[in-house]
Amino acid sequence: MTAGERLASPAHLERLVELFHSSTISRSMGITLHYDEEQRAVFDLPYDGRFDHFLNDVHGGAIATLIDNAGWFAAAARYPTWIVSVEFQVRLHEPAGRQPLQAIGSIVRAGKRITSTEMVVRNASGVLVATGSGSFAVTSSPHPER
Amino acid sequence: MTAGERLASPAHLERLVELFHSSTISRSMGITLHYDEEQRAVFDLPYDGRFDHFLNDVHGGAIATLIDNAGWFAAAARYPTWIVSVEFQVRLHEPAGRQPLQAIGSIVRAGKRITSTEMVVRNASGVLVATGSGSFAVTSSPHPER
Amino acid sequence: MTAGERLASPAHLERLVELFHSSTISRSMGITLHYDEEQRAVFDLPYDGRFDHFLNDVHGGAIATLIDNAGWFAAAARYPTWIVSVEFQVRLHEPAGRQPLQAIGSIVRAGKRITSTEMVVRNASGVLVATGSGSFAVTSSPHPER
Amino acid sequence: MTAGERLASPAHLERLVELFHSSTISRSMGITLHYDEEQRAVFDLPYDGRFDHFLNDVHGGAIATLIDNAGWFAAAARYPTWIVSVEFQVRLHEPAGRQPLQAIGSIVRAGKRITSTEMVVRNASGVLVATGSGSFAVTSSPHPER
Numbered sequence: 001m002t003a004g005e006r007l008a009s010p011a012h013l014e015r016l017v018e019l020f021h022s023s024t025i026s027r028s029m030g031i032t033l034h035y036d037e038e039q040r041a042v043f044d045l046p047y048d049g050r051f052d053h054f055l056n057d058v059h060g061g062a063i064a065t066l067i068d069n070a071g072w073f074a075a076a077a078r079y080p081t082w083i084v085s086v087e088f089q090v091r092l093h094e095p096a097g098r099q100p101l102q103a104i105g106s107i108v109r110a111g112k113r114i115t116s117t118e119m120v121v122r123n124a125s126g127v128l129v130a131t132g133s134g135s136f137a138v139t140s141s142p143h144p145e146r
Numbered sequence: 147m148t149a150g151e152r153l154a155s156p157a158h159l160e161r162l163v164e165l166f167h168s169s170t171i172s173r174s175m176g177i178t179l180h181y182d183e184e185q186r187a188v189f190d191l192p193y194d195g196r197f198d199h200f201l202n203d204v205h206g207g208a209i210a211t212l213i214d215n216a217g218w219f220a221a222a223a224r225y226p227t228w229i230v231s232v233e234f235q236v237r238l239h240e241p242a243g244r245q246p247l248q249a250i251g252s253i254v255r256a257g258k259r260i261t262s263t264e265m266v267v268r269n270a271s272g273v274l275v276a277t278g279s280g281s282f283a284v285t286s287s288p289h290p291e292r
Numbered sequence: 293m294t295a296g297e298r299l300a301s302p303a304h305l306e307r308l309v310e311l312f313h314s315s316t317i318s319r320s321m322g323i324t325l326h327y328d329e330e331q332r333a334v335f336d337l338p339y340d341g342r343f344d345h346f347l348n349d350v351h352g353g354a355i356a357t358l359i360d361n362a363g364w365f366a367a368a369a370r371y372p373t374w375i376v377s378v379e380f381q382v383r384l385h386e387p388a389g390r391q392p393l394q395a396i397g398s399i400v401r402a403g404k405r406i407t408s409t410e411m412v413v414r415n416a417s418g419v420l421v422a423t424g425s426g427s428f429a430v431t432s433s434p435h436p437e438r
Numbered sequence: 439m440t441a442g443e444r445l446a447s448p449a450h451l452e453r454l455v456e457l458f459h460s461s462t463i464s465r466s467m468g469i470t471l472h473y474d475e476e477q478r479a480v481f482d483l484p485y486d487g488r489f490d491h492f493l494n495d496v497h498g499g500a501i502a503t504l505i506d507n508a509g510w511f512a513a514a515a516r517y518p519t520w521i522v523s524v525e526f527q528v529r530l531h532e533p534a535g536r537q538p539l540q541a542i543g544s545i546v547r548a549g550k551r552i553t554s555t556e557m558v559v560r561n562a563s564g565v566l567v568a569t570g571s572g573s574f575a576v577t578s579s580p581h582p583e584r
Contacts, residue, residue: 023200025207054169055290060218060231061171061211068206068236085206086524086552086573089235089381090214091408091425093401108423109385113551113575114524116383116423131400131408133383133425135524135573137551144201232378232406232427235527237554237571239547254569255531259405259429260378262529262569277546277554279529279571281378281427283405315492317499346461347582352510352523353463353503360498360528377498381527382506436493 008039008077015143016076020069029065033073041073041105047098058096060130063103063121064088067132070105071117075136078110082141086114088134099123113138154185154223161289162222166215175211179219187219187251193244204242206276209249209267210234213278216251217263221282224256228287232260234280245269259284300331300369307435308368312361321357325365333365333397339390350388352422355395355413356380359424362397363409367428370402374433378406380426391415405430446477446515453581454514458507467503471511479511479543485536496534498568501541501559502526505570508543509555513574516548520579524552526572537561551576 013035020026020033029051032044043066051062067090075083101123108116119132159181166172166179175197178190189212197208213236221229247269254262265278305327312318312325321343324336335358343354359382367375393415400408411424451473458464458471467489470482481504489500505528513521539561546554557570
């Protein structure tokens with residue numbers, strides 16, 4: 001795979017999915033990842049009430065966790081080398097409504113040094129809960145072995 | 147208390163601290179809040195390995211959770227009425243280093259309609275892990291009863 | 293027109309176009325505005341070399357001017373009352389290439405208190421020069437008379 | 439000078455000041471740059487009414503121009519090699535009040551690949567008009583000759 005190439009190999013995506021599911025945050029929060037047919041990163045968070053703010057709906061931090069993941073994994077799909085999160089922004093539009101959430105991350109521009117992504121979070125009813133955007137630095141290091 | 151006034155009453159701050167600790171995310175992640183002498187919102191997250199990314203350090207989403215909280219609670223201290231998160235940005239500077247993290251949120255400007263905050267996250271060694279900023283809409287509704 | 297309604301009246305859009313063209317920045321920089329069939333705000337900036345950085349291409353500030361305008365005017369089209377810029381973010385992807393630029397602003401979510409927009413800037417060759425996003429506070433005041 | 443070193447040489451700063459003043463945007467808008475004793479980048483914009491929005495106060499785009507410059511020149515002072523703007527965010531707090539504006543950019547963190555900056559804009563009365571933050575990618579290329 002060449003940096004910024006349109007399509008990643010299935011093996012590269014499988015490895016990323018496996019890496020994500022090996023993280024403790026994935027297990028602690030019950031978040032899962034798959035890539036859709038456009039190689040966008042799709043994260044699902046079930047609703048279980050453990051990550052609520054004091055008014056008993058999903059905390060913005062849980063939403064930000066999805067947005068951060070969606071950006072990084074959308075970007076990582078495009079590069080054979082390691083990428084590093086620089087920053088991301090979260091825009092909160094509607095309450096999650098105590099529902100499962102799905103975040104989708106996609107590439108806005110895959111550059112040589114920086115890749116930019118956008119992220120969308122909807123609840124199970126289709127309500128636009130949040131949007132986000134982020135930038136990630138592309139390094140020349142290989143993906144680290146775990 | 148008048149909107150934007152420099153100092154909140156101790157009772158208002160106590161109530162906010164109590165509200166935060168009643169949230170499930172506070173308990174699930176072990177996050178605690180206090181206000182310092184300048185009425186900045188100070189959040190502490192212990193390191194316990196449950197919210198790590200796949201390279202086994204604190205996930206950006208956990209850091210974003212601190213930043214979101216630090217902004218909202220810094221802002222809420224200044225207003226007798228309810229405030230709503232509009233957006234926040236997270237800049238990731240250094241790995242958390244598998245250490246406890248502390249986030250401090252403070253007011254940049256407390257307006258009639260919007261309040262802006264800035265947030266700083268350091269680890270127990272004093273390393274600047276992340277910075278953030280956010281905006282919050284001021285409503286005319288009272289703080290909801292739980 | 294009701295706040296957040298899908299379509300603005302032609303008279304409302306005409307008034308906004310006229311207001312923009314009455315601004316000194318419009319004339320000083322040669323920027324023009326029209327609304328497209330989806331009522332997105334479309335701004336055109338000719339290239340004339342007067343707003344270049346020291347490497348002789350369009351300065352990020354000129355691009356940010358387009359992005360700010362595109363957000364505000366996309367948002368203002370949806371509301372009968374006055375709106376106020378809260379913040380906007382600019383992501384710079386490619387040099388403008390000493391070409392005319394076009395920015396398009398559209399609504400992500402039109403809320404009661406806050407509206408969020410996204411903005412895209414391309415040069416005359418179609419290169420994605422920049423993207424942006426912003427939030428705007430909705431007031432209950434009428435649009436001021438000039 | 440080594441990347442990220444605390445102090446730049448006077449010659450490096452002088453060259454940056456000279457480069458800025460050679461830009462057409464500097465002359466078209468009347469913006470000037472100097473570095474203060476902490477090597478923060480200080481930009482001054484006189485008020486002359488040519489870059490106003492339609493309510494006859496300084497346009498957010500002119501403020502964003504100051505913020506973009508303040509970030510880039512604060513960052514460039516720390517690196518012997520070329521840096522590239524990735525993104526910046528602008529938070530608008532108060533009207534400029536038809537007054538001269540001063541923007542100050544300073545480093546939040548100077549990394550190997552990315553440097554983060556914060557920017558503050560005040561008017562001549564000391565009112566906090568806007569704040570900003572940005573990230574810049576550090577390249578290995580020398581500063582280009584003009």
